[in-house]
Amino acid sequence: MTTTFTPYKQLQKALFLDRDGVVIKYVPYLSKPEQVELPLGAGEALKYWQNAGYLLILVTNQSGIGRGYYCLDEVERVHRHICDEYGKFGVTFDDIFICPHHPQDNCLCRKPSPQMLINASQKHQISLSQSFFIGDAPSDVECAIKAECQPVLVLTGRGQETLRKLSEYSTRIEVFEGLRDTVKLIKS
Ligand SMILES: [Mg+2]
Numbered sequence: 646m647t648t649t650f651t652p653y654k655q656l657q658k659a660l661f662l663d664r665d666g667v668v669i670k671y672v673p674y675l676s677k678p679e680q681v682e683l684p685l686g687a688g689e690a691l692k693y694w695q696n697a698g699y700l701l702i703l704v705t706n707q708s709g710i711g712r713g714y715y716c717l718d719e720v721e722r723v724h725r726h727i728c729d730e731y732g733k734f735g736v737t738f739d740d741i742f743i744c745p746h747h748p749q750d751n752c753l754c755r756k757p758s759p760q761m762l763i764n765a766s767q768k769h770q771i772s773l774s775q776s777f778f779i780g781d782a783p784s785d786v787e788c789a790i791k792a793e794c795q796p797v798l799v800l801t802g803r804g805q806e807t808l809r810k811l812s813e814y815s816t817r818i819e820v821f822e823g824l825r826d827t828v829k830l831i832k833s
């Protein structure tokens with residue numbers, strides 16, 4: 646009797662990125678492309694991650710939709726603008742996951758739920774343990790920990806506030822000043 650082995654498809658590694666306060670400067674309930682501003686060195690940094698073989702995936706809570714402050718179309722316009730701005734650096738985002746719900750909707754996707762990371766890992770065959778999630782809020786850190794992805798905190802956006810809560814977590818959490826400095830995590 647012969648056995649045929651199906652070769653495993655190599656799992657991919659990803660850089661998951663929170664949007665507000667990480668990929669763009671923090672503006673509460675940002676809804677217009679004109680409000681988008683990239684942090685210094687962010688474009689070059691993401692290009693570096695991309696060249697190192699990481700998928701770049703945005704994972705964002707946009708409760709402003711559920712709260713009725715803006716609609717999904719406006720969020721998508723903002724995302725097109727973010728993609729254009731990063732495109733100037735040769736950076737392409739591989740996917741964008743949005744939770745549009747109000748916190749009181751008790752949805753499954755809103756961070757700190759790991760659901761958006763789990764969905765991304767299934768869609769793109771990603772090894773979460775070999776991936777990083779860069780965020781500025783406690784919900785990002787908790788989402789990464791629950792998904793068994795490596796959490797990274799940046800001190801931009803709400804990062805300084807989040808830094809004071811880090812002792813509550815038993816997982817090792819890398820901390821950097823901003824997105825620009827996270828390239829130090831890439832093993833050469
Ligand atoms: Mg944020």
Ligand SMILES: [Zn+2]
Binds near residue numbers: 744746754755
């Ligand atoms: Zn949701």
